[in-house]
Amino acid sequence: MNQPGSTRVENPQGFIHTGPGNIYVNGGPHLQDSDKPTFRRVAEDQLCRLRRVLVAPxxxxxxxxxxxxxxxxxxxxxxxxxxxxxxxxxxxxxxxxxxxxxxxxxxxxxxxxxxxxxxxxxxxxxxxxxxxxxxxxxxxxxxxxxxxxxxxxxxxxxxxxxxxxxxxxxxxxxxxxxxIQRPPGLQVLRRHLRMHGLPYEQYMQYDVIADEFVRADRPMREIADFADLVRRARETVRPDEGFTQWCAAAKRARNDRRREVAALVAELREAPQRALLIAVSMLHGAHADVIHRATQLLLRTLRSPSDGVPLLQHKDLAEQFREISADTGPSGHVRFTELDYDSALRAHFWDHMPDLRPHLGSWATTVVDLNDPHAVPAVRDSLVARLAGQYLRTGRGDALASLAERWSVESTGGARLEAAVHALTWGLDDPTHGREFRRRIYKWCVHGRLRGEFAQVLVRVCADVLAASHPDQALLRLYYLARRERDTTRARQALYDLVAGSPRLRRRLLDRLARSDLSPPDLDIFLRVSDPVPLTESSGTSRALAEENEVQRSLTTSWHAVLSELPRATWQPHAERWLHQAAASPGQRGELLLDLLVGAAERCGKRRGEVFATLYASAREAERAAPGGPARSVEATELLLHKISVAQGLGPAAPPPASARGTQP
Structure with a gap:
């Protein structure tokens, strides 16, 4: 079933190739909480695997x-x-x-x-x-x-x-x-096969089918697809078969099987048989227990009447699997006997039974919720990937997005939330629909009605998926989610983690905050992202962020709003960090932090005298908690007092000598 322009999702743990010359490596999202942002691990893993599999052109x-x-x-x-x-x-x-x-x-x-x-x-x-x-x-x-x-x-x-x-x-x-020019096709095929874990003595032997295939100047995408078919053939054929048989099976799988599967479906007309066909195609490789329960759930979803046959007169699973050309291996996992039959059947039912599509979404929900020891996360992820593949292949990204939203809103546990994240990930990674999904996620973050756990799903998608390749877009979406956040701090934490690795993103967020209405949520975000340490550190360039004119304007504007609108108890701990960093930073950078605080206070109009006094009192209090002792902190306090006096027109412009600072009680 190789149709130009289509999207095929075969194995979410493998390499997915979706366009000439472009290799998209999807390892599936790893969404466990940890000390490091997940998107960094995902991006690193994808790029490292891509580097290992690429044959240099x-x-x-x-x-x-x-x-x-x-x-x-x-x-x-x-x-x-x-x-x-x-x-x-x-x-x-x-x-x-x-x-x-x-x-x-x-x-x-x-x-x-x-x-x-x-x-x-x-x-x-x-x-x-x-x-x-x-x-x-x-x-x-x-x-x-x-x-x-x-x-x-x-x-x-x-x-x-x-x-x-x-x-x-x-x-x-x-x-x-x-x-650049394409590398030798045979070398590319062997590299992919080695990365798939095939034994050296197998993939290095000559095979007529493999040789004919790579000699046809195939795009890198097609060679990678063929290698993946060989890998899956190895997993499904008899133990006594080898590389030649695997390549033959891969060649057969590349043939158009629409007529073949259409004939099989026409032959199997009973609802239980077709339900089993669908279940095996959507859960290919899952344990027989999961397949059986999923089949019953599909019949229930479609409200198919019971056949009324006593239980002991029912066909057993072995007979049912034989009827649909499927089999179970020694481990009890179900696969079709012909390679790639599952994808052909998925496409057939989706294309030729359109009334079935909304029911498949509802059915997938029940399977995701399935409480079975064999319904492991990999099985759920594969189901979501295959369902998403059909939505995207037929240009129905909007329906996939709506399904992910419904899973988030109606969630009864972590499984549906993981499924929602996984579905949106496939939409974002799709080269045809990625832009549509980025735009849709933006609208959700800014204007959407975020019911249930949907906001947390969006946080994880932005931080774990979008940020890996489009950090600016992730920044903007996380910012809007953080503004709307009430009972949790996950969006804010994800936003802080994102800017922590990039001064450029911190600069852009500070600019965004300064141009906002500086509501209480904005000011709370500002106090967290205006950490003075990264602001005064050099990061590969000669200037620190706090030395840039545009950043200074952003910091002054936001600090002015903080000092004007928030109670001292809220901003005191953050001002204390600025004062401690001013004392610890040598030269102009430490003094610059004091200038920014004084400049913000000076904008407070009639209240500026009161704000100056409060700021000075905060500095004196900060001396007692100064890291490394109060001596340098006292100097910084005296320098702050001098700058306040200059701003009020009460003292000389030249600061007192360092030796004279800190002598007053």
Missing amino acids: INMGKARATLADTGTVILDGAPGSGRTATARVLLREWHRDSGVFHELLPGEEDELALHDPHLVGSGDQLLLDLSAAADRQWSAALADLPALRKAVHEQHAHLVVVMPHDGTLDPDLQYYRVE
Whole structure:
């Protein structure tokens, strides 16, 4: 069932390839809470696996050298040569703690323009994939590319651009262009087979089918698909069969089986038989107990009447499985005897019984809730992935999104929430529907009625999935969720974790806060993200965030709102951290923190005298809790008092000498 332009979800633990030359590695979300944000682990795992499976295309070395020398490389190459996979691996090689991976999406409504210098952070790894761009979009990107390259150079970042094949390129950019060519197909196939765990002595032997397949100049995607079929054939055939038989089964599975499965369905007309066909196709590889219970649940969902036959006269499972060309192995797990039969049957029932579709969503809910020792998370994840594959394959992303929302709202436990996250993940990762899902999630975060546990599902999707490749979009969505948060702090914590790894994202959030209405939720977020330590640290560049004029304006605006509108008990602990950091930071950076506090207080109009006094009193209190003793903190307090006096026109502009500070009680 290889149909051009379709989306096929076969094995959510394997490699999913969804377009010529582009390799999408989906390992399934790992959503357990931990000390580190999950999205970092997911992104790292995906990129590391991609690096191991990629066979370097011709001119990979030249691309690597160009990127190292200039910070920019523009990849060209025929579709199917592995351009985007190569781009991701090149960027993975420049991963540093100071930057984040960021896939640029010019033209989306909540993305910064390519010429905006704030798009690039120190040490970032930027991917601009325009391999499928139309002439107009490519021309617009070329106009912005000089400004983007300048920002990349200044921030010691790295940029890989994937250009349209044979697209035009300005003469001054030709130096950065590297044309890659597909690597040997047999080598690619063997690398995938090795990564799938096949024995060396098997995949290294010559096979006519495999040789004919790779000699046809297949796109990297098709070779990866064939390797996955060989892997699954190995898992289902008899122990005495080897590589030759596995390749033969993979070749048969690539044939169009629509007529074959249509004939089988027409032959099996009884409701229990068809329910079993659907259950096995959607839960392929699950234990027979799960298949049996899922079949009964489907019949109940469809309100099929009982046959009234006494229990002992029913066909046993072995006979029922034989009728539908399925079998159980020694471990009791059910699979069709013919490879890839499951995906063909899923497509058949979905395409030719459209009235069945809404019932399959309801049925999947009951299976997700199934209390059975064999209904392990991998089984649930596979079910959601296969159901999502049918929605996405037929352009029904809206129905998949609605199903995920319903699972979140009606959740009776963690299983449905995990299913909802998994469903939205497949939507976001789909190259055709990803933009639609990003837009939909934005609307939910900003305006949606977040009932039940839906807000927590959105938090996890933004932090664990979206942030891995689109951190700016994740930032904006988490910000809106954090503003609306009442009974939990998960959105805020996810937001803090996201900006902790990127000064650029912290700068953008501070700017967003300063331009907001600075409501109490905004001020609470500000007090947490304005930690003075990352504000005064250098991160690969010569300037700290607090030394940037735009950041200073954002900090002053927000601190003014804090001092004007919040009680002292709320802001005192945060001001204390600023005062302690001012005392601990040598030179101008420590003094700058005091200037920002005084500047914010000075804006308080008629209340500024009262705010100055409160700020000074807070500094004196902070001396007692100063890390490393009060001596340097006393100096900072006296310097603060001097700045307050200057702001009020009560003292000389020159600060007192350091030796004279701290002498007054």
